[in-house]
Amino acid sequence: VAVGEAAVVDPDRRYVAVVGGTVASDEMLEMAEQVGRRLGERGAVVVTGGRDGVAEAACRGAVAAGATTVGILPGRSRREANPFVTVAVPTGLGDTRNSLVVMGVDAVIAFPGGYGTLSEMAHALLNGKPVVALGPWPAELPVEGRDDVIRADDVDGAVELAMVL
Amino acid sequence: VAVGEAAVVDPDRRYVAVVGGTVASDEMLEMAEQVGRRLGERGAVVVTGGRDGVAEAACRGAVAAGATTVGILPGRSRREANPFVTVAVPTGLGDTRNSLVVMGVDAVIAFPGGYGTLSEMAHALLNGKPVVALGPWPAELPVEGRDDVIRADDVDGAVELAMVL
Amino acid sequence: VAVGEAAVVDPDRRYVAVVGGTVASDEMLEMAEQVGRRLGERGAVVVTGGRDGVAEAACRGAVAAGATTVGILPGRSRREANPFVTVAVPTGLGDTRNSLVVMGVDAVIAFPGGYGTLSEMAHALLNGKPVVALGPWPAELPVEGRDDVIRADDVDGAVELAMVL
Amino acid sequence: VAVGEAAVVDPDRRYVAVVGGTVASDEMLEMAEQVGRRLGERGAVVVTGGRDGVAEAACRGAVAAGATTVGILPGRSRREANPFVTVAVPTGLGDTRNSLVVMGVDAVIAFPGGYGTLSEMAHALLNGKPVVALGPWPAELPVEGRDDVIRADDVDGAVELAMVL
Numbered sequence: 154v155a156v157g158e159a160a161v162v163d164p165d166r167r168y169v170a171v172v173g174g175t176v177a178s179d180e181m182l183e184m185a186e187q188v189g190r191r192l193g194e195r196g197a198v199v200v201t202g203g204r205d206g207v208a209e210a211a212c213r214g215a216v217a218a219g220a221t222t223v224g225i226l227p228g229r230s231r232r233e234a235n236p237f238v239t240v241a242v243p244t245g246l247g248d249t250r251n252s253l254v255v256m257g258v259d260a261v262i263a264f265p266g267g268y269g270t271l272s273e274m275a276h277a278l279l280n281g282k283p284v285v286a287l288g289p290w291p292a293e294l295p296v297e298g299r300d301d302v303i304r305a306d307d308v309d310g311a312v313e314l315a316m317v318l
Numbered sequence: 319v320a321v322g323e324a325a326v327v328d329p330d331r332r333y334v335a336v337v338g339g340t341v342a343s344d345e346m347l348e349m350a351e352q353v354g355r356r357l358g359e360r361g362a363v364v365v366t367g368g369r370d371g372v373a374e375a376a377c378r379g380a381v382a383a384g385a386t387t388v389g390i391l392p393g394r395s396r397r398e399a400n401p402f403v404t405v406a407v408p409t410g411l412g413d414t415r416n417s418l419v420v421m422g423v424d425a426v427i428a429f430p431g432g433y434g435t436l437s438e439m440a441h442a443l444l445n446g447k448p449v450v451a452l453g454p455w456p457a458e459l460p461v462e463g464r465d466d467v468i469r470a471d472d473v474d475g476a477v478e479l480a481m482v483l
Numbered sequence: 484v485a486v487g488e489a490a491v492v493d494p495d496r497r498y499v500a501v502v503g504g505t506v507a508s509d510e511m512l513e514m515a516e517q518v519g520r521r522l523g524e525r526g527a528v529v530v531t532g533g534r535d536g537v538a539e540a541a542c543r544g545a546v547a548a549g550a551t552t553v554g555i556l557p558g559r560s561r562r563e564a565n566p567f568v569t570v571a572v573p574t575g576l577g578d579t580r581n582s583l584v585v586m587g588v589d590a591v592i593a594f595p596g597g598y599g600t601l602s603e604m605a606h607a608l609l610n611g612k613p614v615v616a617l618g619p620w621p622a623e624l625p626v627e628g629r630d631d632v633i634r635a636d637d638v639d640g641a642v643e644l645a646m647v648l
Numbered sequence: 649v650a651v652g653e654a655a656v657v658d659p660d661r662r663y664v665a666v667v668g669g670t671v672a673s674d675e676m677l678e679m680a681e682q683v684g685r686r687l688g689e690r691g692a693v694v695v696t697g698g699r700d701g702v703a704e705a706a707c708r709g710a711v712a713a714g715a716t717t718v719g720i721l722p723g724r725s726r727r728e729a730n731p732f733v734t735v736a737v738p739t740g741l742g743d744t745r746n747s748l749v750v751m752g753v754d755a756v757i758a759f760p761g762g763y764g765t766l767s768e769m770a771h772a773l774l775n776g777k778p779v780v781a782l783g784p785w786p787a788e789l790p791v792e793g794r795d796d797v798i799r800a801d802d803v804d805g806a807v808e809l810a811m812v813l
Contacts, residue, residue: 441581441602
């Protein structure tokens, strides 16, 4: 069974997590969809928590660009994934899975969210992952006298940072 | 941003886990590759622990058929995936991730392996997932007076069972 | 704030997991309670999955001997612990927590059980923990041509092995 | 095997997590030790991540008061627990265990810390647990327009809140 060179997976393929609220404003959802689309156009795998709101919008955009979207789900069933998740990964870990959403990625783009989003940002920063904030939140994330969150002005800026940092 | 119907992910897409030893005989590796290829040809997503041996062979076969291969990795880095994993999911859970390898699938095809493989079979059976054994192991898995492992005679039989059960 | 030497925790204190069915025969439950009591009398911390059956019986015996009993629970609430768990550890991991039940112990005593018990034995053996079987199960656990499960003839023998191996 | 009423574990026993930096000022460590001692004197089980800094200070104080201290450890060995952990729970989950540190408790007392501490506070708030901050951090934790962190003026106030909320 010969496998051509092309079949080997590109080890430099970029993985980017998009996190944010399960409920979000129309403006944020529109931006999240654009982020997903741009990431997809640039060949990135888009990783999310697989549910509603920002995650679904980002997946929708990425799928429109033909990208792979990974949903790291809190429950045990693939059925809880939003319809734009191409690869559903049930974990059965509940909110504990938040750290897995950001564990395997090269960068995180964060939209406004709640404590779940905050936990994902904290886990990413704890592990030295670049976290790019898009939107008006958080005003600051002051830990040990510094704030490591990178602010992006717009979708293109956020995607560029997530692809190169 | 319009998304065509085709972009929506097929909710009935089949996910099948292939488990077995990280070290295996040439005969078993050849069979695992054939299993991966057949599953890929039938449109299944192939889920493995993402490492060597049976997992790598199954991924190699599936990728040759153009399939998606998910590697649920024990460590925190995508780099530990074998080169035929198209979607790497680092978990940082160590062997505890074994239950996640079989959690989100519709069926499991098991090749001979060690205690890790045994743990994956046990977790799958605990959750009522069909487990199809291929190869000379285990002779039996006697739990509560019964053995729920289904025996397949060959690759085609195993794949057929994993696709329809 | 001075702390006396006696307050420092003995690093050589023994931890032993007791696993087995959530449903078990009266004979097995009686043996599990005796195992818990003997372990407690010898100063061991008894670790279980914290639920019914063998786990509860072992905890009951250990508590009667004044021992600490740790329940590594599948859900998110301490309330699901049996009434003889002195330290409840909710994990929210579901069955995935089975690997944690045996992770931190020095040895495992296994009573007959189902696939959950089998997964705990597999995880323990995968990590080189001594597993002592008590009762008529399993007849064998054949992995890679060998069976590492140690058979004990009776309660005293099982406890002795779990305390010294 | 009769077990007296007294042997049954009190289901209303209070569990309180104490979180904060693995490196902390002498003033914060002194306060953490006092918090542990007060919690222990009031009969609480003190839960921490089991390592250095604030966790160790809180455990030291609690042990001096005769309390049980649970260390939910990131690694697989009990040996990584600080010497004042009376019940060590290795998880092998790495930082993902942070959510487990606060999962099973009735309240959390938070000292200044880094992203790990922030993740623990976020997980606790996500699950509706009272989080009482002691010390100059965080200035705010603005999520969805509100900050649910409760500020305590001193050790006695923090312990009182953690015992009654």
